[in-house]
Amino acid sequence: MWINSHCGKPWRPGMPSDPVTSKHLFECQNCGECCKGYGGTFVTEKDIEKIAAYLGMKTQHFVDDYCQLSGGKPILAQGHRGYCAFWDEGCTIHAVKPQMCRQWPFIPSVLIDIENWQIMAASCPGMRTDLPDKVIRLCVSRILEKNKNSRADCASPTRNRTDISVRESPR
Numbered sequence: 227m228w229i230n231s232h233c234g235k236p237w238r239p240g241m242p243s244d245p246v247t248s249k250h251l252f253e254c255q256n257c258g259e260c261c262k263g264y265g266g267t268f269v270t271e272k273d274i275e276k277i278a279a280y281l282g283m284k285t286q287h288f289v290d291d292y293c294q295l296s297g298g299k300p301i302l303a304q305g306h307r308g309y310c311a312f313w314d315e316g317c318t319i320h321a322v323k324p325q326m327c328r329q330w331p332f333i334p335s336v337l338i339d340i341e342n343w344q345i346m347a348a349s350c351p352g353m354r355t356d357l358p359d360k361v362i363r364l365c366v367s368r369i370l371e372k373n374k375n376s377r378a379d380c381a382s383p384t385r386n387r388t389d390i391s392v393r394e395s396p397r
């Protein structure tokens with residue numbers, strides 16, 4: 227149960243100061259489960275540039291050696307035992323890991339369908355599932371908005387990756 231630091235009582239939606247932050251909703255357990263499975267981690271052009279520079283490679287070599295295409299977009303390839311190519315008892319490119327990895331689990335899909343939070347949590351022991359949907363939605367929305375405003379291309383403290391399918395918005 228989460229306690230409101232302002233009054234010492236159990237927090238409930240609607241309390242005057244809504245104190246729920248990313249840390250209340252998610253704490254990475256470093257289990258690597260979200261770095262496992264096919265198809266999860268798209269990399270942006272910026273991601274590619276940063277990771278390639280970090281590895282001392284040309285971007286095209288990085289794409290050729292470490293990416294696959296999914297729907298015409300590059301995703302990180304799988305490596306040993308179905309984990310991301312960069313997982314080795316920890317993310318080996320943590321300092322420059324892709325935007326998607328840093329955002330997890332505060333991603334737009336949660337706002338599209340709040341059930342995605344529970345679906346994602348089934349593979350991620352760091353995500354809390356005992357808070358009301360309304361609270362989760364509000365917190366995710368704030369984090370995404372904050373990231374957008376700050377132009378940071380990511381925000382949250384963790385890796386990403388999952389082979390689960392989150393629900394997409396209708397096109």
Ligand code: SF4
Pocket residue numbers: 260261262267302310311312313314316317318319320323324327384385386387
């Ligand atoms: S955090 Fe991202 S880049 Fe790092 S190992 Fe996990 S999926 Fe790969």
